[in-house]
Amino acid sequence: MPRSDQMSQTVSLSPEDVQAIEQAARDYFEGWFEGDPDRMARCLHPRLAKRNIDQPDRFDSPVDENDWQSMVDGAREGRGTKYRGTPFHVSILDATSNMASVRVEGGPYIDLLHVGRFGHSWRIVNVLWEPRPGAAEVADR
Numbered sequence: 521m522p523r524s525d526q527m528s529q530t531v532s533l534s535p536e537d538v539q540a541i542e543q544a545a546r547d548y549f550e551g552w553f554e555g556d557p558d559r560m561a562r563c564l565h566p567r568l569a570k571r572n573i574d575q576p577d578r579f580d581s582p583v584d585e586n587d588w589q590s591m592v593d594g595a596r597e598g599r600g601t602k603y604r605g606t607p608f609h610v611s612i613l614d615a616t617s618n619m620a621s622v623r624v625e626g627g628p629y630i631d632l633l634h635v636g637r638f639g640h641s642w643r644i645v646n647v648l649w650e651p652r653p654g655a656a657e658v659a660d661r
Contacts, residue, residue, distance in 0.1 A: 531615065531616055531617050533612075533615055533617075533620075537615075537617075537637075537642070538612065540641065540642045541612055541615070541620050541622060541635050541642045542610050542612070542622075543563075543642075544563040544622075544633075544635055544642045544643060544644055545563075545610040545622050545624045545633060545635070545644075546610065547559040547560070547562060547563035548560065548563045548564070548624070548631075548633070548644055549608050549624055549626060549627075549629075549631075551563065551595050552591075552594070552595055552599075552600035552603075553600050553601065553603045553604050553605070553606055553627065554601065554604055555595055555596070555597075555598035555599075555600065555601045555604075556595055557592045557593070557595040557596040559595070560591055560592050560594075560595040561588075561592045562643075563643060563644055564588050564591060564592070564643060564644050565588070565636065565638070565643040565644060565645045566588050567587075567588070567645070568586075568587055568588040568591065568644060568645065568646070568647070569585070569587070569645070569646050569647070570585065570586040570587070570591065570646070570647040570648075570649070571583050571584065571585050571586075571647070571648055571649075572584045572648070572649050572650060573648075573650070576650070600627075603627040603628070606626055606627035607626055608624055608625060608626020608627065609624070609625050609626060610622060610623075610624050611623045611624075617637070618636060618637045619634065619635065619636050619637070620633075620634075620635045620636075620642070621633070621634060621635075622634075622635055625652060627652070627655065628651055628652050628655035629649055629650075629651065629652055629655070630649060630650055630651075630652050631647055631648070631649040632647070632648045632649070633646070633647055634646035634647075
């Protein structure tokens with residue numbers, strides 16, 4: 521079996537690409553925490569798939585799902601604003617010239633993002649998230 525480091529196709533991204541990927545992640549978290557539907561809308565691809573394993577200790581756990589519209593509406597409704605001003609950290613874990621895996625951790629959340637290049641912009645296509653261990657109660661997401 522090949523070692524995982526031999527399978528990696530990571531490339532060196534331009535500073536502009538790194539900034540754009542990090543900006544998409546910031547727009548996602550800050551759009552939620554600040555209740556800004558415009559920021560949320562611009563960072564997400566219209567076919568977004570966002571999921572959470574509701575009860576990870578169960579083999580048959582339901583999977584909660586959100587899409588672009590529910591995230592934009594949730595930001596508009598201010599569902600994450602009780603965490604306004606919460607610090608968070610963005611880490612690009614891996615990337616190619618057209619896609620990146622990003623971890624964002626802050627407030628009560630840990631989110632793993634798949635971000636793709638669309639022309640000159642980077643947008644979030646997939647999200648898998650869970651409550652951060654030891655964090656305060658998680659609001660509806």
